[in-house]
Amino acid sequence: MDSVRASSFGQLFRPDNYVFGQSGAGNNWAKGHYTEGAELVDSVLDVIRKEAEACDCLQGFQFTHSLGGGTGSGMGTLLISKIREEYPDRIMTTFSVVPSPKLTTPTYGDLNHLVSATMSGVTTCLRFPGQLNADLRKLAVNMVPFPRLHFFMPGFAPLTSRSNQQYRAITVAELTQQMFDAKNMMAACDPRHGRYLTAAAIFRGRMSMKVSSIFTFFFYAFKFKSYEKL
Structure with missing residues (x-):
């Protein structure tokens, strides 16, 4: 302190x-x-x-x-x-x-970087104009289907080291696909082994309206690919 x-x-x-x-x-x-x-x-x-x-x-x-x-x-x-x-x-x-089950001695810098990046992404709708999830209550109303199912698992993309952030150029399609990848989840949980009740994609930056259609396409492509054997 x-x-x-x-x-x-x-x-x-x-x-x-x-x-x-x-x-x-x-x-x-x-x-x-x-x-x-x-x-x-x-x-x-x-x-x-x-x-x-x-x-x-x-x-x-x-x-x-x-x-x-x-x-x-x-x-x-x-x-x-x-x-x-x-x-x-x-x-x-x-x-x-x-x-973490795989990391025994994380540094405070890396932990604070991940926590701050996740918090900054989740609270983007609170600090910038948007149509949905404009405050904490709207985010809870849109994301919590039942009162006891209120534990979220955030996925962050692009998930790179702090030293390589300014050298990465990535497309919206790649961002959307990475969001639902197990390696980009902030918990040791593979989303392909379960089902989504609710999901919210929050993008930052200048993007066109095509983002919504790209997000929908990749979400359903990921969903059907994951559960085609169920």
């Missing part, structure tokens, strides 16, 4: 919005949820309350946390439940980071 405050990004946040703890949860969910996290949750709620009161129209909350340790999972779930109690009619969107 001190390195963030000392960097150029530290100017983006108010100094009194930083909340520090004396010790961590030690990768223990119960310690983060009931002891260490419970001591800090009131201070965090005070900061959230001040920011919420300064809003003209509060849509909801976006929450980033890890599920592999004790602070992100224990205190994170405690904070989510407290926010739900105080703001029951607001939308809660969480970006949860789970341990």
